[in-house]
Amino acid sequence: GQNIDQPTEMTATEGAIVQINCTYQTSGFNGLFWYQQHAGEAPTFLSYNVLDGLEEKGRFSSFLSRSKGYSYLLLKELQMKDSASYLCAVRDPNDYKLSFGAGTTVTVRA
Amino acid sequence: KAGVTQTPRYLIKTRGQQVTLSCSPISGHRSVSWYQQTPGQGLQFLFEYFSETQRNKGNFPGRFSGRQFSNSRSEMNVSTLELGDSALYLCASSPAPGDNTEAFFGQGTRLTVV
Numbered sequence: 369g370q371n372i373d374q375p376t377e378m379t380a381t382e383g384a385i386v387q388i389n390c391t392y393q394t395s396g397f398n399g400l401f402w403y404q405q406h407a408g409e410a411p412t413f414l415s416y417n418v419l420d421g422l423e424e425k426g427r428f429s430s431f432l433s434r435s436k437g438y439s440y441l442l443l444k445e446l447q448m449k450d451s452a453s454y455l456c457a458v459r460d461p462n463d464y465k466l467s468f469g470a471g472t473t474v475t476v477r478a
Numbered sequence: 479k480a481g482v483t484q485t486p487r488y489l490i491k492t493r494g495q496q497v498t499l500s501c502s503p504i505s506g507h508r509s510v511s512w513y514q515q516t517p518g519q520g521l522q523f524l525f526e527y528f529s530e531t532q533r534n535k536g537n538f539p540g541r542f543s544g545r546q547f548s549n550s551r552s553e554m555n556v557s558t559l560e561l562g563d564s565a566l567y568l569c570a571s572s573p574a575p576g577d578n579t580e581a582f583f584g585q586g587t588r589l590t591v592v
Binding site for chain 2: 399401403408409410411412413416455457459463464465466467468469470471
């Protein structure tokens with residue numbers, strides 16, 4: 369089975385840094401994905417990690433530790449437009465199916 | 479290029495009715511996946527179609543079905559609707575199965591069952 373956990377909500381101040389953790393226990397692993405979803409909009413792809421380590425992409429970075437079943441998404445220099453839900457998903461190696469966590473709603477305050 | 483188009487955007491149905499949702503993928507994308515999104519549950523995988531064939535199916539009852547046409551457009555059908563089927567139904571298209579980094583989601587169809 370697939371078990372993917374992430375916090376339900378986080379609040380941070382504009383300009384600050386927020387780290388969204390994701391832990392997973394899955395029957396297989398072929399990569400971890402992060403998506404951003406603004407209210408009423410489609411999820412959009414943010415990052416993909418398949419090897420251990422940090423992937424940096426502008427203000428957003430994603431880290432993976434396969435041995436710990438752990439990932440985090442780091443959002444730096446927060447902007448109001450970063451207020452959204454952030455979804456962690458793990459890909460199955462056999463069928464490439466994505467299993468999602470319930471999502472973390474991040475609220476950025478001025 | 480045009481994104482993933484889902485129709486209709488909103489739908490209200492009565493318990494016991496059936497509903498058909500449509501997803502038009504990005505031009506050139508041949509894989510379409512469907513998800514159900516509810517508060518607290520996140521996205522739950524329904525099924526995936528590639529080249530008009532169902533590749534994968536999630537843990538949903540047989541009331542949920544789908545198909546894909548030769549132009550890669552996909553439909554999903556839910557029969558005998560229940561209140562618990564109220565959700566946002568999302569589809570995602572990608573060039574081929576496994577190309578998740580190239581996958582794009584539609585804005586979804588919000589289904590309300592009353």
